[in-house]
Amino acid sequence: xxxxxxxxxxxxxxxxxxxxxxxxxxxxxxxxxxxxxxxxxxxxxxxxxxxxxxxxxxxxxxxxxxxxxxxxxxxxxxxxxxxxxxxxxxxxxxxxxxxxxxxxxxxxxxxxxxxxxxxxxxxxxxxxxxxxxxxxxxxxxxxxxxxxxxxxxxxxxxxxxxxxxxxxxxxxxxxxxxxxxxxxxxxxxxxxxxxxxxxxxxxxxxxxxxxxxxxxxxxxxxxxx
Numbered sequence: 001x002x003x004x005x006x007x008x009x010x011x012x013x014x015x016x017x018x019x020x021x022x023x024x025x026x027x028x029x030x031x032x033x034x035x036x037x038x039x040x041x042x043x044x045x046x047x048x049x050x051x052x053x054x055x056x057x058x059x060x061x062x063x064x065x066x067x068x069x070x071x072x073x074x075x076x077x078x079x080x081x082x083x084x085x086x087x088x089x090x091x092x093x094x095x096x097x098x099x100x101x102x103x104x105x106x107x108x109x110x111x112x113x114x115x116x117x118x119x120x121x122x123x124x125x126x127x128x129x130x131x132x133x134x135x136x137x138x139x140x141x142x143x144x145x146x147x148x149x150x151x152x153x154x155x156x157x158x159x160x161x162x163x164x165x166x167x168x169x170x171x172x173x174x175x176x177x178x179x180x181x182x183x184x185x186x187x188x189x190x191x192x193x194x195x196x197x198x199x200x201x202x203x204x205x206x207x208x209x210x211x212x213x214x215x216x217x218x219x220x221x222x223x224x225x
Contacts, residue, residue, distance in 0.1 A: 068192030074204035076102040077197050079110065081209060082179055086187050092123065093184045095211060100177040101148040105200040109145035111137060113193035115212055124183040137203045139196035142182075149176055187215040 071080045083096030101107045111134050119131045119142075133140040188211035197204045 068190075068207050068209035070209060072195045072206035072208040074195070074197045074206045075202075077107060077199065077204060078102065079195050079197070079206070079208055083181065084190075091186060093186065093188055093211065094181060095184070096179045096181045097208075098177060098179045099144075099148065101199075102176075103199060105202070107148040107197055107199050109134070109143055109147070109198050111139040111141045111143045111196040111198075112208075112210060113139065113141040113195065114210065118184065118188075118211065118213075121184045121186055122182060123185050124181075126179070126181040134196070134198075137196045137198050139194065139205070141194070141196075144180055148178075184211060189213045189215050 071078060078098075078100045080098045080100070081095070082098045083094060085094045086092075087094070097112065099107070099110060114131070116131070127144050127146050129142045129144050131142055134143050190209050191212040192207050193210040193212065195206055195208050
């Protein structure tokens with residue numbers, strides 16, 4: 001049988017509780033403040049790490065790159081990398097692809113395989129583009145749909161004098177081949193990617209080199225030994 005406690009003992013415990021009761025909220029506040037300070041300290045460390053390790057670099061184990069060709073041959077059409085320049089001052093990379101229509105059938109559009117994660121890095125382009133999967137070719141990437149001419153003079157032009165024929169040919173050849181420029185924020189690793197051309201009812205696929213990821217940082221930049 002549990003012994004009964006005297007009223008004196010109960011009164012003493014109640015008095016002790018009353019004395020310490022005001023300190024309980026203060027203790028909770030102190031613990032919350034300590035937790036907030038710890039959280040602020042951790043965030044400060046993370047911000048410092050982010051500053052010392054810029055997000056423009058990939059600080060991870062390097063992946064072996066599969067270097068692609070500078071020129072893609074798609075039947076009698078070609079796509080050639082003609083510009084690859086990194087501007088250290090502005091931290092921007094400019095790339096240029098020369099697209100040439102050497103066939104009788106005009107190019108309606110072409111697609112450069114491009115990682116979705118880099119689309120928001122494009123700060124300027126010499127031609128209008130859209131990103132996604134082209135339903136006509138099944139290719140995913142940057143789609144450029146400004147058409148290309150063949151540079152082939154018409155029958156009526158061929159029947160004109162030689163001066164007129166030469167003039168028309170020179171004018172047409174200017175639209176037959178042009179360079180598409182892209183400017184991207186940052187510095188990039190390059191690797192092989194797919195390019196696709198749609199001309200008439202035909203679709204042509206090939207591969208070329210292109211920027212595929214933010215540049216892999218050096219050991220010094222990543223703080224590695």
